[in-house]
Amino acid sequence: MHDFTLHNISKSFGNLEVLHSISALFPEASVTAVLGPSGAGKTTLLNLVSGLLLPDSGSMGDFENATFSYAFQDPRLLPWLDVEENLRFALSSLHDKAQAETRAHEFLKEAGLEEFRHSFPAQLSGGMRQRASLVRAFAFPSDVLLLDEALSAVDIKVRIELLDLFARLWEEERRTTIFVSHDLHDALYIADQIILLSARPATVIDSITIEIPRELRSYDAGQLKDVERRLYREILASS
Amino acid sequence: MKCTKRRHRPPEKLSADVNMGHGFAERVAYGLLGVLVACAVWQLASTKIGVSLVLPGPSEVAHAFFTLMWKSTFWKAVCGTFERVLMAFVISLVLGFCTGMIAGLNTPFRDMIAPFITIIRATPVMALILILMFWFPAGQVPVVSAMLMAYPVVHTSLYQGTIGTDKNLLEMARIFKVPKHTVFFRLRLPAVRGHLASAAKNCLGLCWKVIVAGEVLSQPRFALGTGLQSARLSLDTAGVFAWAITSIALCGISEFLLGLVAKKLQEEEAINA
Numbered sequence: 001m002h003d004f005t006l007h008n009i010s011k012s013f014g015n016l017e018v019l020h021s022i023s024a025l026f027p028e029a030s031v032t033a034v035l036g037p038s039g040a041g042k043t044t045l046l047n048l049v050s051g052l053l054l055p056d057s058g059s060m061g062d063f064e065n066a067t068f069s070y071a072f073q074d075p076r077l078l079p080w081l082d083v084e085e086n087l088r089f090a091l092s093s094l095h096d097k098a099q100a101e102t103r104a105h106e107f108l109k110e111a112g113l114e115e116f117r118h119s120f121p122a123q124l125s126g127g128m129r130q131r132a133s134l135v136r137a138f139a140f141p142s143d144v145l146l147l148d149e150a151l152s153a154v155d156i157k158v159r160i161e162l163l164d165l166f167a168r169l170w171e172e173e174r175r176t177t178i179f180v181s182h183d184l185h186d187a188l189y190i191a192d193q194i195i196l197l198s199a200r201p202a203t204v205i206d207s208i209t210i211e212i213p214r215e216l217r218s219y220d221a222g223q224l225k226d227v228e229r230r231l232y233r234e235i236l237a238s239s
Numbered sequence: 240m241k242c243t244k245r246r247h248r249p250p251e252k253l254s255a256d257v258n259m260g261h262g263f264a265e266r267v268a269y270g271l272l273g274v275l276v277a278c279a280v281w282q283l284a285s286t287k288i289g290v291s292l293v294l295p296g297p298s299e300v301a302h303a304f305f306t307l308m309w310k311s312t313f314w315k316a317v318c319g320t321f322e323r324v325l326m327a328f329v330i331s332l333v334l335g336f337c338t339g340m341i342a343g344l345n346t347p348f349r350d351m352i353a354p355f356i357t358i359i360r361a362t363p364v365m366a367l368i369l370i371l372m373f374w375f376p377a378g379q380v381p382v383v384s385a386m387l388m389a390y391p392v393v394h395t396s397l398y399q400g401t402i403g404t405d406k407n408l409l410e411m412a413r414i415f416k417v418p419k420h421t422v423f424f425r426l427r428l429p430a431v432r433g434h435l436a437s438a439a440k441n442c443l444g445l446c447w448k449v450i451v452a453g454e455v456l457s458q459p460r461f462a463l464g465t466g467l468q469s470a471r472l473s474l475d476t477a478g479v480f481a482w483a484i485t486s487i488a489l490c491g492i493s494e495f496l497l498g499l500v501a502k503k504l505q506e507e508e509a510i511n512a
Contacts, residue, residue: 050414068414076411080429089425093416140415 002062003028004144004176009058011044017201018044021058024195024204026144029174033187036197042180043073045202046146049178069140071150075133077121083132084108084117090136107139110172111165127158134162138169145170145177151186163189295477303477304484312461313485319461320450321489323378327385327446332439334386335393340431342394343401356391364388368453381453381464388449389442396441400434401427436501443497447490463489 004026011019018041026032036042047053048060050068069090077086084104091100108114111131121129130150137145151162167190170177181187187194188210196205208230278297285296295303307313342349368384375383404427412422454464463486470478 052410052413067416070411070414072407072411074407076407078408078426078429081425089412089417089421090415092421092425093418136415 004063004066005061006049006063007059007061009045009048009055009060011041011048011053011055019048019055020201020203022197022202022204023058024207026176026178027193028176030192031170031177031179031190032193032195033179033181033191034195034197035181035184035187036202037199038182040197040200041202042182042197043148045197046070046148046178046180049144050146063144066143067141068144068146069137069142070146070148071130071134071137073149073152075121075129077129077132077136079121082118082120083113083124086121086132087136087139090140094141103139103141107135107169110169111135127154127162130154130158130162131165134166135169138173143176145175147177147179147181149181152181152183159186166190292474292476295480299477300480300484303475304481307466307478307481307485313466315461316463316466317485317489319378319459320454320463320486323382323450323454323459323462324385324443324446324493327382327389327450328439328443330382331386331389331442331446332393335390335438335442336397336435339394339397340401340427342398343404349398352394356394359387359391362387364449364452365456368449368456371453372457377457378459380457381450381459381462384453385446385449389445392441392445393438396434396438397431400431403434404430440494440497440501443494444490447486447493451486 006022006024006026009019009022010017022045024032034042034045044053048055049063050070051064077083078089081089087104087108088100091104094100094103108117111134113128113132113135116124116128116132121132124132134147134150137147137150147166151159151166154162163186170190179187179191192210194208194210196208197203198205281294282296282298285291285294285299288294291299338348338352342352364384367387368380371380371383408426408430409422412426417426451462451464451467454462455468456464458465458468463482467479467482467486470476470482
């Protein structure tokens with residue numbers, strides 16, 4: 001395991017330039033939140049990192065050889081499989097089937113989804129579906145974990161539960177994580193580093209390291225206010 | 240403690256939409272009422288015309304039908320036609336399923352097969368039957384013609400289902416490096432089952448129609464179409480009606496049975512969506 005870097009990544013769709021010369025360092029086993037306005041190209045950045053898209057120019061560094069797990073904005077669960085089968089589907093590339101079974105079972109238990117493991121996605125609430133999607137991402141043993149606004153479509157109570165679940169699962173198996181969001185509070189709650197993107201075409205405005213230990217943070221922690229003020233100033237200055 | 244897997248059934252929340260506000264008994268009662276009204280109109284028209292050679296009444300047709308039912312040739316004809324329908328149905332379903340899915344996954348194959356599908360679609364069924372009569376024995380002409388007519392329906396439906404498979408789910412499978420065979424059996428196949436069900440229903444109805452038409456022209460030894468043609472040649476209009484009603488009833492029964500399976504699949508798909 002090691003740090004991951006992006007060098008001068010640019011991406012356009014036709015004449016529309018979405019990302020312009022993005023360079024960033026993602027430290028090993030840390031959570032990096034990528035913040036930016038809607039339509040800034042945050043999802044495009046994740047799709048480039050994961051290899052779903054290719055950059056027009058620049059180097060993806062070690063991301064090219066990494067394995068990924070992904071929690072999407074919409075849960076993307078197979079509607080005809082129950083929760084446990086959805087997890088096993090994502091883990092089906094693992095050669096050790098016993099390990100896959102064990103991981104699926106352990107992560108479901110850890111996430112409090114054990115009693116819903118034979119429920120179909122249509123039988124679950126939006127928050128539970130998102131929880132299952134998050135657990136699936138953690139259960140897949142990857143080098144890099146990607147979260148694309150995975151907590152944005154739920155209410156504040158469920159969002160805090162999901163953030164706590166994320167923190168708990170992440171502490172158990174730390175891995176390099178890129179967390180895309182447009183919500184400053186989510187980022188401050190769980191990130192070790194925040195990369196702030198400008199509006200389209202996105203460039204990196206600033207990269208801020210949060211020194212406050214995660215266990216001291218809460219959704220309204222006073223220690224985060226200084227970072228929050230600084231980020232607000234940056235966002236206002238850039239706009 | 241031993242943990243046994245208990246599968247939750249998807250909720251039965253579509254029943255109101257499916258029944259359109261009527262219970263099963265009510266639907267049957269209204270259906271029977273419709274049949275009775277049609278029979279009354281038929282009887283009136285028959286009485287008005289007054290020539291049973293042109294339009295026999297329901298009672299004459301019922302008599303002809305019950306007379307036919309006591310003959311062994313009738314049941315042999317029913318079995319012969321049913322066997323042909325089943326053969327054409329299974330072949331066109333399997334072939335259309337395979338080529339439809341391959342065409343949805345492989346663009347060169349789709350382009351290669353497209354002219355063939357277009358030609359079959361545009362060919363009039365009677366022209367096809369007449370051409371096939373030069374090449375195939377009488378018993379096989381209806382099967383081949385029904386197969387050729389029903390196959391493009393299944394092919395197109397499965398092609399549409401395959402290209403319409405949720406791209407987000409496929410992307411998710413790609414990220415998690417799910418093996419191709421797992422993607423096929425756990426994602427692609429379930430995603431097209433609704434299309435397969437509706438294609439099967441359309442295919443069966445088409446097979447019955449084309450098989451009987453093919454039998455009328457090719458005259459196999461035991462067939463509903465042969466019975467129809469024989470009755471027509473002997474100016475037995477009531478007999479023609481009886482043979483026609485037999486084929487309609489058999490088609491209806493088989494479509495109803497298949498419809499039960501199709502409905503179940505489509506309901507599950509709608510619930511899951």
